[in-house]
Amino acid sequence: MIANLQDAYKSRWLAVDTETNALDPRWDPQFKCLGISIAFRNELGVMCSEYYPINHWDSNETEDTINEVRWLITTHPGLVFHNAKFDLVVLDRMGIKPTGDYLDTMLMAHWIDENLFSKELDWLGKRFLGRGKAMTPELDSVINSFGWGLVPGAFMKKYASTDAELTFDLCMKFMKKWNDEGYAGALWAREQEFLALISRMERQGIVIDTDFCKEQIDIGERTMQELLFKVGFNPSSNPQLGEYLINQMGLPVVKNTKTGRPSFDKYAMAEYEEILEQREDATAQNILAYRGWQKTVSSNYRAYLDLLCTDGRLRPNFLLHGTRTGRLSCRKPNLQQIPKSSDHPWNGGLKRAFLGSEGYRLLGFDYSNLELRLAAIYAREDALIDAFNAGFKPFDELAARLNKPRNLCKNLTYAILYGGGINRIKNLFGLDWQAAKELREEFFRVYPNLQETIQYASNLSKRRGYVSLWTERRRHFDRRDDDAHKAFNSIIQGGAAELVKSRQLAVAREIDWDTCRMILSVHDELVFESADPKWEPIIKEIMMDVNGLNPNFHKVAFPVESKIWGLAA
DNA sequence: TTTTTTTGCGCC
DNA sequence: AAACGGCGCAAAAAAA
Numbered sequence: 338m339i340a341n342l343q344d345a346y347k348s349r350w351l352a353v354d355t356e357t358n359a360l361d362p363r364w365d366p367q368f369k370c371l372g373i374s375i376a377f378r379n380e381l382g383v384m385c386s387e388y389y390p391i392n393h394w395d396s397n398e399t400e401d402t403i404n405e406v407r408w409l410i411t412t413h414p415g416l417v418f419h420n421a422k423f424d425l426v427v428l429d430r431m432g433i434k435p436t437g438d439y440l441d442t443m444l445m446a447h448w449i450d451e452n453l454f455s456k457e458l459d460w461l462g463k464r465f466l467g468r469g470k471a472m473t474p475e476l477d478s479v480i481n482s483f484g485w486g487l488v489p490g491a492f493m494k495k496y497a498s499t500d501a502e503l504t505f506d507l508c509m510k511f512m513k514k515w516n517d518e519g520y521a522g523a524l525w526a527r528e529q530e531f532l533a534l535i536s537r538m539e540r541q542g543i544v545i546d547t548d549f550c551k552e553q554i555d556i557g558e559r560t561m562q563e564l565l566f567k568v569g570f571n572p573s574s575n576p577q578l579g580e581y582l583i584n585q586m587g588l589p590v591v592k593n594t595k596t597g598r599p600s601f602d603k604y605a606m607a608e609y610e611e612i613l614e615q616r617e618d619a620t621a622q623n624i625l626a627y628r629g630w631q632k633t634v635s636s637n638y639r640a641y642l643d644l645l646c647t648d649g650r651l652r653p654n655f656l657l658h659g660t661r662t663g664r665l666s667c668r669k670p671n672l673q674q675i676p677k678s679s680d681h682p683w684n685g686g687l688k689r690a691f692l693g694s695e696g697y698r699l700l701g702f703d704y705s706n707l708e709l710r711l712a713a714i715y716a717r718e719d720a721l722i723d724a725f726n727a728g729f730k731p732f733d734e735l736a737a738r739l740n741k742p743r744n745l746c747k748n749l750t751y752a753i754l755y756g757g758g759i760n761r762i763k764n765l766f767g768l769d770w771q772a773a774k775e776l777r778e779e780f781f782r783v784y785p786n787l788q789e790t791i792q793y794a795s796n797l798s799k800r801r802g803y804v805s806l807w808t809e810r811r812r813h814f815d816r817r818d819d820d821a822h823k824a825f826n827s828i829i830q831g832g833a834a835e836l837v838k839s840r841q842l843a844v845a846r847e848i849d850w851d852t853c854r855m856i857l858s859v860h861d862e863l864v865f866e867s868a869d870p871k872w873e874p875i876i877k878e879i880m881m882d883v884n885g886l887n888p889n890f891h892k893v894a895f896p897v898e899s900k901i902w903g904l905a906a
Numbered sequence: 907t908t909t910t911t912t913t914g915c916g917c918c
Numbered sequence: 919a920a921a922c923g924g925c926g927c928a929a930a931a932a933a934a
Contacts (some may be wrong), residue, residue, distance in 0.1 A: 408909090573929060575913075594913065602914055632915060636927055660924055664918085671926045674917035684916080708918090708923095742927095757922035765922085819921075824922045860918045860924085 342405050344385060345413065348377035350440070352417040352505035353410060355427040356497050358392075358486035362426045363540045364646050372397075372425050372493060373406055373485070376501035384505075386498040400670040407433055416783030417508045419443050419500070421456045422536050422657065444513040444528070447658035450521055450813055464501040465510050471499040481800030484684055519809055528657070531838055534845045534855070535665070536656045543672070543856050543866075544692040550638040553690075556822050557634040557683065564627040573631065575601055581620065582609055586743050597830070603628075631681035633676065636689055641671045651727040655858065661811060663831040664860055673859045688903035697854075697866035699902035702876055704729060704837070710893045711829045711836070712754055716790035720783055725893040736782050749780055754829065756791075756822040790823040798824035807887050808835045836895075837861060840880045847879060848872060864902055873899055 345351055353375055360368040369392045376386035389406050390397045405458075410416065414437040418424045421441040428435065443456045454460065474860055476496050479488055509629055515521060570577040578601045582588045591608045592600040601609075603625060610621035651670070659666025667673040675691075676684035692893065693699045709731060713721035724734040735746040745766065763773035781788040798804050798814040799821045805811050806885040812827040814820060841863060845855060848865075853872045856862035865876065880897045883890045 394924045450928095492928090573914090575930080596912070598913090600913080600915080632928080635929080636916070639929080659926090662924060664924060666925050668926065671917080674915090674926070676916060702919065752922050755922035755924090761922050823923065830923060833918095862918080867925055879907095 338382050341385075341403070342409055344379055345375060345377055347380070350377065350415045350417050350505065350508060351409070351413045351896070352376040352501040352508065353424065353897040354419065354492060354497070354501040354504060355424050356388075357427055361646070362423070363536075363652055364542070364648060364650070367484075368430060369593050370431050371488075372490065373410070374501035374662055375409070375888055376404070376498060376505040376885040378505065386502050386505075388494045388497040389494060393490030393493065394487060394493065396487045403580060407431070412834075413437050415439065416503055417442060418429045419504045419507070422532055425532075425641055429698050433838075439471050439529070440508055440515075441532075442507040442511065443658055445508065445515050445520075448810070449514045449518065451658075451661040452813060452815060458500060458503055458507075461507055466503065466506050468503070470503065487765045502881055524808060524810060527839075527842065531840055532827060534842060535657065535851075535858075537836075537856070538855050539652050539655060540749070540798055541840075541856060542646065542652040544649055545645055545651050545843055546690050546692050547642060547645065547649070550642050550690050553686075554634050554642075557630040557638070561627055561630050561634075564623045564630075568620055568623050568627065572627040575599070578624070586613070586618075588612060626683065629681060633687065635682040637670070637676070637684070638690065641690060644670055647824055660834075662812060662827050662834060663806065664834040672857055691903060697868045699856070700733055700865045700867055700873060700876075701902040702863045702880055702897050702899045704833075705896050705898060707861040707895065708749065708754065708829045708834070710895060711832050712779075712787065712825075714892050715825075715828060715832075716784070716787040718786045718789060718790075720786050721787070722893055733778075735783065739779055749776065753777070753780060753787075754826060755793075756826050758822070762801045794825040795821040800804070804828055806831045806835055808832075808839075810835065831857060833861060836883060836886065837863070837889075839886055840883065843882070844876050844879045847875060 351372065355373050355612055356367045356371045358367075358371055362368045362370075370571050371392050372388055372390040374386065374388045380387055389402065391403055397403075413435070416435055416437060416439040418439060419442045421439055421444075425435075425439075432790075442458070442461065445455055446456050453464070463469040466507065473496075479492055483489070493757040537819045564572070570581060572578070575598065582601070583599060584588060588609055592602070592605040599605075601624075606621050606625050610625070613619070613621045634731055641651055644653075651672070653672045654671055656666045656668065659668075665673075676687045678688055679685035691699060706725075709721070710720070710725060713725060721731065724731055725869075730748065732743050732747040735741075735750065736743040739746060741749075744849045748765060749762065752765055757765075759770060759773045759777055761771055762768065762777055766773070768775070768776065794804055799816060802816055803811045804815045804824050804827060806828060810831070812831055815822065837858070837860070841855070841858060844863070849853070853866040853876075854866050855863060856866055863876075863880070865872070867873070877897050877899050881895055883895050
């Protein structure tokens with residue numbers, strides 16, 4: 338049914354979907370919005386939808402109609418998108434700035450059940466509505482022959498509005514649970530502000546030193562070639578590694594993969610390296626160097642150049658629905674996994690590939706032991722709280738109490754925070770089952786409340802099917818799955834993400850984007866480019882100021898360390 | 907041949 | 919009794 342635009346105002350919610358020429362709306366000068374679909378149901382429940390072609394090469398709506406649509410979207414009190422972060426940028430590029438509220442079915446699906454297999458429109462449509470996107474052989478062949486950007490407007494009309502229809506119906510489907518779980522108010526308002534901030538960070542992007550990347554690719558390729566020659570087989574091929582190390586050299590299988598095949602990961606290789614060293618055979622070392630270079634060149638240096646926008650900036654995609662715990666994830670490229678500075682020649686200098694804009698300096702701000710501090714508060718674990726407040730380093734403190742090496746204590750703490758059991762401790766430290774059990778008990782003798790709280794969270798998730806973060810956002814658990822042991826970790830990992838998010842917004846409200854821009858968010862670290870040294874103490878102070886967030890957060894401090902980004906910590 | 911799974915590895 | 923949490927990416931191997 339063709340929509341009368343006047344009717345659209347009578348609907349509380351209006352689904353909006355944009356079609357584009359597939360270029361990146363965040364920066365590409367050639368980007369175009371081809372058209373806009375809207376969908377809603379009228380008073381009789383009849384679906385009304387329409388596609389308005391705007392920038393097709395053949396036929397478009399009249400100026401008057403397009404202006405009506407622009408006005409509708411600008412003034413309608415409630416829009417619904419599927420992946421609003423994208424559509425809002427598209428609308429912004431067209432000079433359309435919605436003034437009403439909006440919802441996002443992708444994020445609704447994620448918040449209601451973060452465990453869903455997919456949050457794509459097509460998948461959700463099939464799962465919740467029994468119908469997916471309108472893909473037909475006819476549409477496929479038209480896209481193939483014309484290319485996406487050149488599909489005729491009249492043809493697009495037949496298909497494009499189904500996405501908006503799906504979005505509208507999904508929204509209605511999700512609405513009850515969305516409201517019941519308490520997301521409709523302040524929590525979603527904050528997320529909208531956060532979405533805008535992330536979008537702004539993405540549009541800003543980060544400057545890449547392309548000469549440095551090219552130079553490193555060159556060194557890497559030459560080095561790999563030499564190593565390949567020395568080794569004599571493909572170091573990335575496990576069967577070939579097995580042939581050499583096990584069959585030819587007669588070395589033992591030191592580790593197996595989950596499918597039972599011999600494993601040659603870097604830990605296993607370290608053992609082979611030790612044995613071969615005595616025989617003056619550098620093969621293991623060469624294999625590690627080869628794989629190190631290959632990983633870095635393909636996943637970092639070359640990926641950065643391939644994904645670089647033509648204005649010299651790299652713009653990753655931060656996903657607000659990327660993790661079950663509520664953290665962000667980051668793609669294309671993943672700038673949350675930039676190798677840290679080290680003396681490895683293949684990746685130890687990677688941060689040098691990132692530059693501030695001309696006149697700006699990159700600054701990183703890190704929370705120290707963020708999750709452990711939250712764990713201490715949640716568990717009311719006085720031993721840990723007191724240690725933090727006395728200024729002790731938590732792992733030194735534990736090392737003293739257990740009379741064990743600091744590094745063991747650190748690994749042990751994180752293993753347990755992550756829900757690890759006796760088996761995990763056994764494998765981690767190469768202990769037998771009994772020793773692992775005792776070590777775990779020793780740990781919990783120091784932190785008894787932690788043990789109780791981990792158990793409590795686990796029981797709660799099993800009984801209720803979810804646990805709540807301090808913001809009242811929920812982390813759901815299917816009672817049929819055996820992952821209740823993740824509950825406590827979710828509370829502190831998700832809680833940490835929510836804490837950072839809140840402070841990130843607070844910082845964003847204070848800084849002046851002309852002289853200070855937020856660039857990256859890496860879980861417990863924020864990266865800025867700043868043209869004025871005055872921002873460093875300001876940012877630090879805002880990040881550390883968490884007392885207003887929750888009545889329990891005053892129990893320990895949340896210190897933040899700042900450093901010039903890229904320089905070794 | 908193309909698609910999916912496995913493996914390894916970078917980060918917090 | 920047993921369970922280490924959360925990601926994304928690329929190359930090789932296996933499956934289709």
